[in-house]
Amino acid sequence: MPIKRGVSLYSFQNETFQGKMTLEDCIRTCAEMGAKGLEVIGEQTFWGWPEASVADAEIENWHRLVAQYDCVPVAHDFMLDYKRYKGREMPFEEQVASVRKDIEFGARLGVKYLRALVSIAPEVLVAAAAHAEEQGVCILIEVHAPLHFDHPWIIRHAEAFEKSGSAALGFLPDMGMFLHAFPPVWKEKFLRMGVPHNIADYIVKAYEDRVLSEYVILNVQQMGGTGPAIAMAETLRHNAAFEPKRMLDYMPRIRNIHGKFYEVTEDYVEPSIPYDEIVKVLQQGGYDGYICSEYEGNRWVEDAMEPDSVEQVRRQQVMLAGLLGEPTPQLQHAA
């Protein structure tokens, strides 16, 4: 089975936030790009969730649109707000109950996968696994920078999943953890915030040279950097060029992929994330799920221009189609 293309509607957040794109606009846009897999953050797309229930009519509308545009529900990203109560963490049993509710919500949406945020404890997911099996869904912890597949927290999850014996637990890697170059849109935003050019250039070069973040921060301080310059250097604490091949050991439990990107240029290149290498590794590992576009350049450009999320996703989908050996889809410029 070949790798399939999809989109997380997170990508269109700037447009949906402002009411410029409806759910139908989002789904039609994905379908036009040949990206038939749909991922949603349930509470972004469906108002009221999880504090209030979502009316059956809204779920029926979702299924009607999915059918109309010949798409496939892939994943529901849930949040689990374990800091709901001021000053105390949500008790364990309540966390598990919350996950069970999201499992049922995901099943109503017809998805196979639920995205769990990386900060959720493995015991909570293990305790909810039987319910996921009953509902025919799989809970995937999102492996997201600064965490990565060799981090003890992720290894602890992997061990707990194996020990549970449940096939309903797995991983959803976010490709942002393979940040092999400092994203140009980040640098440009920090320049707009007043970072001196020499310091910005130094940080980009230091990232390319894989210098430890703490050394870079100290050097920027000694170059006279303050405020935004320190903030730019501190992005290196939260990002690193981990290697895509680290996914290979975990391939049997990798069931969905976040195709994180910050920018795809006019010639269909993500300057900071090595998608050619990523696709090769996924193919080598026999991955046959979806890669769902997750555009996150919006927050890096919105101070200077209105993000064009549709065009950005279109470019990434053209890039992915090329890497997957699909004919270039005859995409409309739907924006």
Add this chain to the structure above:
Amino acid sequence: MMDNKMIVEGSLEGSDKGFAFYGRLPYYRGLGLSMVEDIQITVDGDLIPRADVRFHVRGKTYTLDEMETVYDDRWNFGEKAKIIALKPGGLPAGDHRIEFAVRMRVSYLPFVPTTKDTKVLALAA
């Protein structure tokens, strides 16, 4: 994110009890009201005391202290909530510089973000 879209343009209204405008949560999702830690409003440089701020959404009005224990209502993604400032006498007609800052308790973040928007809004006579 969405910082510059928090205050809804052209939404300032007034009365002799104070003023109000529409505000949106600067986030890619919504948030249960108990996780909205603080809302700060300044008008023309003057801070409105926390006790004089009201949050109004879908027919319900809350003080910020009340919101801390509201577990069955949300500020939805992109939803325009009415942000009310009690200020006896209200504001004179004309342009006013409004600052609107929201502090959120987000379970997965290793910090507590405060996001702020500033806009000049006109109050009709």
